[in-house]
Structures are given as C-alpha cells and as structure tokens.
Amino acid sequence: MPITYPRKIWIVRHAEREDNINRNWRKLDGADGLTSDNSMLSVRGRQQAKECKNRFENAQISHTFASPFDRTIETASTIIEDKGMKVKADGGLCEALYLCDKPPGFWETDKLAEKFPLVDLDYIPVFSKYTLPREGCGDDACVPRVGKTLRAIFEKYEGNLLLVGHGASIGACHEVLMGDFKYVGQATVSEFEETAPGKYRHNYSSDSSHLSDKKNLRPW
Template sequence: MPSTRVLLARHGERVDLVDNEWTRTAERPHDAPLTETGLHQARKLGERLKHEGIDRIYASPFLRTVQTAAQVASVIQMPICIENGLCEPLLNRLFPETFAGFNHPELLAKDMPCIDRSYQPLRKPQHPESYSSAQRRCGEVVRALAERHPGQSILLVTHGLCLEYMATALVTSEGMSFSMPYCCLTECIRGGQGSSSHWQYGCKLDASFL
C-alpha cells in the first residue's frame, strides 16, 4: 500500500494582527480574514502543493483558514471539506463568552464555491475549551482523518497551536517548534514499501516556498 500522508498547513497572514482598528468595526471580530499578503501566501502554498497528489482538502471553519484552503483549492482544482474539529482552540482568553460560533458552510460557499456543502464534520467543539481538551480533540481528529484515507495524501489547513497538537499526535517521537510562519507546511508520513508503520516527518514547518 502507498504511504499515508497528512500535510498540515497554517493559514496565511490575518488582518487583525496587522490592522489594530479592524476589530472595532468588524461584525465578527473573532473571525478575521486574510490580508492581501495572506492571500498571496496561500496562493504560493497552493503552487507548492500542485504536484503533491493531494486527495482531499480539509479546513478549519474560521474564515482565514477557509480562505487559505480556497486559494490552494483554486490551484489544485479540488473541493474543500469544512471540518470543525480543526478549529482554533476555543479558549476563554482568545474568545469572549459571547462567542458567536462558526460560519455555516452554506454561507461561506457563497464566496467560495469550492466548498463541499455535503460534508459532515467529525467533531463539533464547544466553547470554552481548555488547552488539554483542545489538544485531545486535535489529536483525535487528525488520527480519524488519517484512518479515513489510508494510502492517500490529505491536506489539513488549520491554526498554529492546532498544527503543533496534530503533528505531535502523529509523530510522537519528536516535538515541534513554537515558531510557526504563516502558511508553513508540515508533512507527516506513515507506511509505504520498505517503511515503518510509525509516523515520521517529511518536511517540518517549511516556509521556503513563500
């Protein structure tokens, strides 16, 4: 059987960390979109993945991750599955108690028709989460998605802390750095002819293509 490959990518540059005024007037201040730079980074990520034989794209439901995935999808011509289990850790320090929830895929698909409206998420995270519950959730979701696609290559577009949690849930023998550039790519590989059944890294936090 061919190797199973899980490619983990962080989203591109987000507007609220560049423009301090954005959150004051935003309708959904917890759900920032990409900047123009972020869109460019996402497009470069798509070009990097164009010949990687991706079989499925999954994205966190936050706008910045869906926009990143949509740029990739436009390059490799593939629909996006919105997986709530890939979302940012729903910590009280990051989100107010009045957390408004995720955008519905139908609403996102109005601007990004590449979204697969028929996909049903594996998980529905509830606010608030602790660090430990978010880490457990990320590990469970990445392992479940990998098992769903044996011998295939899948791309998961997520957030910095989630990327760390998911990578270390697979490659348990080696930790991750806390320095995660926008749109960086990490590849986790298992199996293949002459290979171990254990997960190992192909590339790790690679942003050389940006």
C-alpha cells in the first residue's frame, strides 16, 4: 500500500519502571550475580500506561513499534491492546547501548511473545541483538542507529505510527526529526507529522496532559 501524507508519528517513553522505586530490584532479578536492566513497570507505571491507552483510544494507529525491553513492550502492549494489532519489537529503538546489558536472551521475539502475547512474531527488525552496531558512551551515541531505524520504518510502513522507546532513544528521535536532542518524561507523548517523504513538522514534545500524577516523570 502506498504511503500517503501527511501522517502522524507519535513517540512515547516507557512508563515508570520498577527499579526506579525499588533499588534492590536489579540485584534480585540478576542471574549469576549479574545485575539486570530489564525491569518491568512499577504499579504506578502500569497506571501510567493505562492512561496512555486512554489518550490514544480514538487515535488511528496503523503500526506500533517498541524497544525489546519489558518496560517498553508492556507500555506499548497496554496502549494498543484493544486495537486488534501487534507490537513490532525492534532493537533499533532500545536505550543507548552503554547503558544496557549486552543483548540478552529476552530479546528473542519468541521469548518476548511468551510474556507479551501482542508481540508480532512475523516482524523482521531493523536491528536484532545480532546486528547492533558498536556505539560509544554518551546518550547521543545512539543517534545513527535510531536514525537508520526510523528511516527504514518510515519507508516501509504506511499510516500513522506509534513508537515506544527510552530516554536516550527518544532524545535521538528528536535529533533525527528536528535536529535537537531532547529528553522527555516517562509516559509522555511527543508528536511529529511527516508532511512529505523525509520532511517532518514537530507539533509538541513530552506532553503529560493525560497523566493523573505528573510528579517525578524523570525527564532525563
């Protein structure tokens, strides 16, 4: 199906994660003495995800993409659970790699789908755990990877798109689409319009109007 313009690009940062409020979580979840970065959502985070779902209740979303971490897949799955669609998990949207574990087993699509039934088993990601590039330190080191991911997704998939990522990868989305690396709060929404192939209009960033509790959204 040909892509028609303009179209909306919504970018959502995952909701609050359990290890934001429970400092012992990484130690408890880690295997063989190693810590884990794959936190699920906190109780507050699950409420935030439901409020994101309410925000997008009447939105016409054609495709949803998310980083292959529990907190991002859970956020995305909650938002679209009543829309009859799947979540496409893509490593291109994951956090800056210096902040993450080396790509672990939970990145495998079939393992993700065991935990989150709305994961699309047929989706071929732009970046899998086997094809991630080498990246330096610094949140902006992920900009080239995120840029390649966005270009590939935008060229292939029609309609309005929803992307769920992390602090650094969403900052990189802003760098790619508007030339300004920008941090956003958890469970907030940023909106762009693709007005023509490769041409983008920035409507707003880090909007939290749908959230009942706007305290400490960690916009960094």
